[in-house]
Amino acid sequence: MAIIFPDGLPASAILRAEGIEVLDEPRIGAPPLRVGLVNLMPDKPATETQFARLLGSGRRDVELILTLPATHRPRNTPLRHLEDFYRPWPEVAAQGLDGVIVTGAPVELLPFGAVDYWPELCRILDWARKRATSSFYVCWAAQAALHRFHGVGKQVLPAKLFGLFDHRLTAADSSLARGLPVRFAVPVSRYTESSVEDIARQSGLTSVIASAESGLCLIEDDANRAVYAFNHFEYDADTLAREYRRDLAAGEAMPMPENYFPGGNAERTPVNSWRAVARVLFQNWLHSLDRPAVQTSLRPAGRQPQWVRG
Numbered sequence: 001m002a003i004i005f006p007d008g009l010p011a012s013a014i015l016r017a018e019g020i021e022v023l024d025e026p027r028i029g030a031p032p033l034r035v036g037l038v039n040l041m042p043d044k045p046a047t048e049t050q051f052a053r054l055l056g057s058g059r060r061d062v063e064l065i066l067t068l069p070a071t072h073r074p075r076n077t078p079l080r081h082l083e084d085f086y087r088p089w090p091e092v093a094a095q096g097l098d099g100v101i102v103t104g105a106p107v108e109l110l111p112f113g114a115v116d117y118w119p120e121l122c123r124i125l126d127w128a129r130k131r132a133t134s135s136f137y138v139c140w141a142a143q144a145a146l147h148r149f150h151g152v153g154k155q156v157l158p159a160k161l162f163g164l165f166d167h168r169l170t171a172a173d174s175s176l177a178r179g180l181p182v183r184f185a186v187p188v189s190r191y192t193e194s195s196v197e198d199i200a201r202q203s204g205l206t207s208v209i210a211s212a213e214s215g216l217c218l219i220e221d222d223a224n225r226a227v228y229a230f231n232h233f234e235y236d237a238d239t240l241a242r243e244y245r246r247d248l249a250a251g252e253a254m255p256m257p258e259n260y261f262p263g264g265n266a267e268r269t270p271v272n273s274w275r276a277v278a279r280v281l282f283q284n285w286l287h288s289l290d291r292p293a294v295q296t297s298l299r300p301a302g303r304q305p306q307w308v309r310g
Contacts, residue, residue, distance in 0.1 A: 006066075020053065036067050038069070046236070051101060055286065103139070126148075128225075128226075154192045162189050164188075166184075168210065178284050188232070206219065
């Protein structure tokens, strides 16, 4: 089916070239799922394309509404792009959404309360858990939502966790896992992690995907109708390479992303083996938006979460 977003968005030409139907308004008589993308990433056009690709590959039209906290002042995106394609969160919330996606942000080394838009982000998180059917939080946003909803802390890692790591299903009976392979690779790029000990003490949280190398990846939180993804299913094949070269250009002593460049050659880009997994995962999440908000996942009751690595 189609992805719907404002006419002229740079992602339009890219997705059409890939065979994805793009519309600038909903079809008559066919209301789409409305998903708000709270885009906190520095390269907003790239992030818009990544999520639009995943949301526009399924059986239901999706209207993607681009939004930001009104108190956030992006420094890396032209003002004209924001004025043309983004709407302030209060306006978006007033019109209602079926689902909310909040991206990662380059603020993970700051305490949550030191982020200038933290108070408004808390209001967005609170709105989403009460008013949206489901919300999908990525990387720093996953840490932020876990902290807001459960008081879970975060820890700075000894070194940046950076590369392409093997993952496995830890709750294959979750509705989010339907159709996923047992093992697959997922890109990881972060300096911090949520406290595994804090998470394990919480009831109602279930690990769905984890890695022996990089730890927890995807958690379901039925009570708050939330999904927390610490890693980047949405990344393109060259995203880690671009991050690596950016950090080198900034003078950072950055090792190569692990398990990523074919043959260890930084001039080669890997095949995007995780895109098919990402599409299935996001289509499973979109399917959950068709269910009543009070309905929980399809996982049998009484299942105990698995937190161990390996």
